[in-house]
Amino acid sequence: xxxxxxxxxxxxxxxxxxxxxxxxxxxxxxxxxxxxxxxxxxxxxxxxxxxxxxxxxxxxxxxxxxxxxxxxxxxxxxxxxxxxxxxxxxxxxxxxxxxxxxxxxxxxxxxxxxxxxxxxxxxxxxxxxxxxxxxxxxxxxxxxxxxxxxxxxxxxxxxxxxxxxxxxxxxxxxxxxxxxxxxxxxxxxxxxxxxxxxxxxxxxxxxxxxxxxxxxxxxxxxxxx
Amino acid sequence: xxxxxxxxxxxxxxxxxxxxxxxxxxxxxxxxxxxxxxxxxxxxxxxxxxxxxxxxxxxxxxxxxxxxxxxxxxxxxxxxxxxxxxxxxxxxxxxxxxxxxxxxxxxxxxxxxxxxxxxxxxxxxxxxxxxxxxxxxxxxxxxxxxxxxxxxxxxxxxxxxxxxxxxxxxxxxxxxxxxxxxxxxxxxxxxxxxxxxxxxxxxxxxxxxxxxxxxxxxxxxxxxx
Numbered sequence: 001x002x003x004x005x006x007x008x009x010x011x012x013x014x015x016x017x018x019x020x021x022x023x024x025x026x027x028x029x030x031x032x033x034x035x036x037x038x039x040x041x042x043x044x045x046x047x048x049x050x051x052x053x054x055x056x057x058x059x060x061x062x063x064x065x066x067x068x069x070x071x072x073x074x075x076x077x078x079x080x081x082x083x084x085x086x087x088x089x090x091x092x093x094x095x096x097x098x099x100x101x102x103x104x105x106x107x108x109x110x111x112x113x114x115x116x117x118x119x120x121x122x123x124x125x126x127x128x129x130x131x132x133x134x135x136x137x138x139x140x141x142x143x144x145x146x147x148x149x150x151x152x153x154x155x156x157x158x159x160x161x162x163x164x165x166x167x168x169x170x171x172x173x174x175x176x177x178x179x180x181x182x183x184x185x186x187x188x189x190x191x192x193x194x195x196x197x198x199x200x201x202x203x204x205x206x207x208x209x210x211x212x213x214x215x216x217x218x219x220x221x222x223x224x225x
Numbered sequence: 226x227x228x229x230x231x232x233x234x235x236x237x238x239x240x241x242x243x244x245x246x247x248x249x250x251x252x253x254x255x256x257x258x259x260x261x262x263x264x265x266x267x268x269x270x271x272x273x274x275x276x277x278x279x280x281x282x283x284x285x286x287x288x289x290x291x292x293x294x295x296x297x298x299x300x301x302x303x304x305x306x307x308x309x310x311x312x313x314x315x316x317x318x319x320x321x322x323x324x325x326x327x328x329x330x331x332x333x334x335x336x337x338x339x340x341x342x343x344x345x346x347x348x349x350x351x352x353x354x355x356x357x358x359x360x361x362x363x364x365x366x367x368x369x370x371x372x373x374x375x376x377x378x379x380x381x382x383x384x385x386x387x388x389x390x391x392x393x394x395x396x397x398x399x400x401x402x403x404x405x406x407x408x409x410x411x412x413x414x415x416x417x418x419x420x421x422x423x424x425x426x427x428x429x430x431x432x433x434x435x436x437x438x439x440x441x442x443x444x445x446x447x448x449x450x
Contacts, residue, residue, distance in 0.1 A: 022269045022276075029279040030255075030262050033286070034318045037255050038295055038309060040286040044247045050282050051247075054254040057275050057282075061258070061265040069343035069350060069391055070263055084263055084346045086353040093259045094319045094344055118294035119319055121309045122363075125294060128311040129378040130362030137355030138347075153354040157382045166294055 087138035109143035109174035143173035151204035181206035312363035334368035334399035368398035376429035
């Protein structure tokens with residue numbers, strides 16, 4: 001662990017790539033299982049039988065496991081691998097912004113196109129308002145890091161203009177202003193028809209411990225994978 | 226489907242109970258698999274083998290499946306079963322507030338004790354700020370329904386006072402004021418040591434279509450299970 005709570009990995013780039021491919025496929029399989037079990041209507045005996053088999057697979061995976069949470073790894077070349085992240089983590093089956101749906105950085109902020117399916121449901125047929133807050137928090141935080149200074153969320157304000165149907169959405173976030181260690185970001189989310197359904201504003205703060213260690217936080221953070 | 230987008234179920238109370246038991250166990254098994262695969266370090270051959278078996282189980286569950294999202298069901302006795310909900314749904318493996326960790330209603334609002342594990346990670350060792358927004362949105366919405374009038378989230382504002390370590394958290398929400406179809410709710414979330422880590426405020430709006438249909442929305446909504 002270094003001072004940012006990042007573990008260093010000594011795996012080669014090739015080994016990391018192979019590992020990501022295999023474990024990424026495992027996570028994707030769990031994601032599909034999670035979606036399918038939500039709406040399955042197989043009979044109760046079959047559901048119970050599948051439950052037993054899932055438990056057996058879990059036991060196999062538990063036979064060798066890192067202690068605690070996934071955390072984040074920094075490679076020899078300075079790439080940050082926070083693969084446990086709830087929104088972007090390669091190894092997190094709940095993450096909706098990875099693989100084919102990454103958050104993309106640009107000079108003024110960040111953007112993403114996501115598919116928010118039945119696992120993201122709140123009101124029938126619509127995305128849970130809290131899921132929209134979840135993905136916008138991640139997007140605005142990455143926009144702060146991309147356009148100005150990385151930081152932890154200080155405040156987040158959301159205005160829900162209309163319900164967001166389940167399905168494809170797009171979102172954008174951009175730098176509003178930046179004052180020393182404070183970065184103000186604005187953004188919004190649009191439904192598949194291009195209607196803005198949620199507006200968001202956030203303040204992101206570079207933590208004091210990072211400010212106090214001169215040079216401790218890079219002027220541009222390590223790029224999230 | 227009735228006018229609220231709720232499907233009516235004709236299953237008896239006994240059949241629903243049995244179904245919830247079996248399917249709830251299936252969802253819990255998927256939840257445990259999701260957590261274990263996040264931090265497993267089995268070798269790549271074993272990971273790939275388990276991936277294949279997960280896909281086979283998914284295919285079994287997909288053999289009979291309801292179309293679209295889970296939606297919500299209303300029973301003969303007026304109980305709302307929105308088991309797909311991202312935060313509270315019995316059938317949603319991402320839901321952190323169900324089973325042993327329900328959201329509890331009271332006269333002035335609602336409260337809950339949750340366990341936010343590694344799948345909820347943002348900064349290493351800490352809960353993703355967006356996950357905190359997700360669970361607070363659900364809590365504040367239920368507090369509005371419990372203490373005043375149900376509604377959709379209109380605005381949600383969050384102030385992050387300090388990082389929230391992964392693990393046990395508690396949260397409370399209470400009625401601030403209520404004006405016609407607008408309900409203002411305040412709340413906060415505490416870490417395992419009892420420190421308030423996030424403060425939240427939300428405005429919840431009874432939709433116009435519900436207001437325009439006299440008596441269409443019950444004075445107290447159906448209790449969420």
